[in-house]
Amino acid sequence: MVFFSCTPYARPMNTRTLVFVGCLNRAVPHFAAANGRGIVTYSFDEATGRLEFLAETADIANPTFLAAVAHRGLLYATSEIFGEPEGAVSAYRIDPMSGALALINRQPTRGSLTAFCNVDRQAEMVFVANYGHETAAETPRQQIASFAMLDNGGLSVPSSAFAHTGSGPRMDRQSVPHAHCVVSSPDNRFAIATDLGTDELVTYRTNVDCRRLESSGVPAMRMKAGAGPRHLVFHPNGVAAYVVNELDSTVCRLAYEPGNGTLSLLETVDVLPENPGAGQPADLQIAADGRFLYASIRGADVIGIYRLEEGTGKIVSASICGAGGKTPRSFALSPTGRFLLVALQDSDRLAVYRIDPTTGEPAEQVDFVAVGTPMCVKAERFDIA
Template identity: 75%
Template sequence: MNTRTLVFVGCLNRRVPYFSTANGRGIVVYSFDEAAGRLTPLAETTDIPNPTYLAVIASRGLLYATSEVFGESEGLVSAYRIDLESGALVLINRQPTRGSLSAHCNVDRQATTVFVANYAHETAGEIPGRHVSSFAVLDNGGLSAVSSEFAHSGSGPKLDRQSVPHAHCVVPSPDNRFAIVTDLGTDELIAYRIDVDNGRLESPDTSALRMKAGAGPRHLVFHPDGLAAYVVNELDSTVCRLGYSPVNGVLRLLETVDALPGNPGAGQPADLQIAPDGHYLYASIRGKDTIGIYTLDKATGEILSTSVRSAGGMTPRSFALSPSGRFMLVALQDSDRLAVFRIDPSTGEPAEEVDTVEVGTPMCVKAVRFG
């Protein structure tokens, strides 16, 4: 097969109380022209409820999707094989996630383990009540029964959002030794060891990094140098630079900036991405319908400056950089559209909008190169 880029969009198709619409049908697949920035629809999968987060193993043509279903004690994680020519997804199997409101999934860097973060209802004592779970990737690409599971404890000062733990993402370290979990409810970043041989996580053996009380850490990315990471905080609308020790997985807080300059605490940021060269960091800011662009020092990773541009529509929940780094694809949840922007290489900013497609309530977008 020749090299090609596919774009996967998970769309809300069941109403939940905290989202205004559910106009999607499931997972939509597009081919993407990396020269022109154009999307071409290929396929749609409707057999999955509320696929609000996706993860892909490009080398094996596999996709995993979490189902965020309100009112149920467990979500689902589904495994699909991707037909790389047609874009069709073929279901392999599903597993319960051992916790409610499954908000995020990811894959370790050796493609042995799928991780799930369960956000959880705002309900103490929920059963089974696990906030982090893992699943071994089987020979056929499917998922084993849960291989490890963990429950967090604690709360934060903003009791309307932090009365219980809320795991929000799981990110493997660049050396694949640790998986960092952000907990929006307890204001913590927790480093679990990855057991690659057995497709599971091991209990943390270092203390969690406690963020500012009420910050609400949501998403995290590593710098390409493997020695720094960044976290976007939903509740106090800040972006933090962190130091990372590959030896023991310990994180330390180095720097905090407002996600929106001159507008502290505003915006409700969501997603976070970093440019392949590590020179720019990006955050989607739902409450202001904008993208924040943060210029980084190439040597230290320090945040040097911040700029903001329109996201091209309402509620930019998720966005992705194309594999070439030349385009940004923004999922506009409440505009029912996916917008493509060309990135200006001299400023790092998403500049002209080069394409847009209509898609119902897009919640997650991934752009992946195959071949």
């Protein structure tokens, strides 16, 4: 008699790329229109760059920023609501086949005009940045808050919250603090928050065990007065970071010290080298291989592409390409890095460009879809059993 050993058959996993677009659906005085209907989900073909509508989620007000955790099937979305003392952050379960979103829960954010959310690199907590109204007496007025991620993907009440102090020289935009983003360090020990109102980068310590942010004791890094730091990204080398400054239209390369979370300035370049000071930079992204840095520039309605030196991350050249419409507020690189998806806020459209792998530039537009007042776009790859 012969016996055969059997091993369970592991069915190979398929993957699918989904694109989520957060759209303004409630009027805000500082935005021109609110033509959206919430969060729109598309499937994305990584071979052709084509988008296909899947679903729409309308049970959220002004989802102006999104953060996805693909391996857990979760999406987090801020609500930036003018005139209310607190914004909100919502947790959704994603159906990767249908693209439908199911609300898990929603939490207030301890501050107003919630403009940004992010997830730490171990997917244990969610951070938000509250931009805040131009009213110093407003309460509560916490600029940064953290939330523990629960077992079901929902969010705890805020596990910590922090108020910034100070102002900048631009009284029209910097009379009070205006936090704009918060990003985990590559080793997840720290999180860096940008404050457009105070011209500072604030380092927080990440307590993963307690799933909260804590004060780090690290002095805030002072940017140039009136710069208005908006978004920050880290280089894959783990020791360089970049910040785009909305008010003086520059991008800075920073040295990051992993041991203590400090930052120091290495270089500053104009986002539009041929027209210094023009435009209003918005989003900032870096290619996965660290070769190119990208910035969207409103007003000029272009995408800036900055070639980076291998190893150091120094900015060695810049080129500019049209964004394909008005007000490129947000953009995303596809998971393969082959495509650039641009949310054109005041053109009510999402445009897709194929990226030239040699130059890093958008080479051709391969698709676009009409979508009302897109404020944020995220592209994530999901495993499908």
